Amino acid sequence: MKLTIKHQTEYHYAETVRHSTQYLRLTPPNTSRQRILKWELELPKQATMTTDGYGNILHVLSLDTPYDSMLIRASGEVEIKEDADDDIADNISPLSYLRTTKLTQPTASLKKLSENNLRSSASSLDDLKSLMQSVLAEMPYRPGSTDVSYSADEAYRLKSGVCQDHTHVFITCCRHAGLPARYVSGYLYTPDSTHVAMHAWAEVWLTDHWHTFDVTNNTCSPHQHLKLANGMDYLDACPIRGVRFGGGTEGMEAKAAVKLLDELHQQ
16 A cells, blocks of 8 residues: 655744754654655755654754744655564663653553553453553543643543543553553554544554554554654654744644545546
């Protein structure tokens, strides 16, 4: 399956931004499962390319001249091979993903959810599927009900959320049970054009392998997923994160589209 991706993020500021640094995880890795046919970033200025501590491709964009708006575009074509696994070399041990973060603290209610579905480190794939279904049943997908600052506990108490909340709750429960789990950001292809193309899901280390769990879509199949980055939580893997001096109130508009390449050729 060949996909074309177009992703645009535009920022507007009430006052002039004097200086900013943006950390961009907007370039997917080339693996046996996802072959990058072409990829391009359109940025206000050339960025420095490197890798972060999790092995993600990272661009550091520093702007030191005043501005009141900024446009960032990512686009490309990718081939997804359904019968292949990711072969990214992990920079750190899977055991590192047992650590909790501010967004994934195991509160009493989350510990109970974990213990009701998982059998500590002896848990099976079926147990994890049960947890995935429980999270989705207790937290129906509701766009706009949370924002990126919500922790797993805050979203779980609200009993609703979006993909990042489902993923935070799921990995919190896994780590409480002694199962390494990480947050993944990326794109999702779906024939439904109204579906949000930017997405987040979880991966759990079990039987010496990373397994995919997309809680929002109740699936363990990554065949329509294009991975951008992974980390302990949203803050480690989000596509754009940065700091700025000045600017006042910020307005941001992001949109992404993922389509089959064959569909575009037929139009």
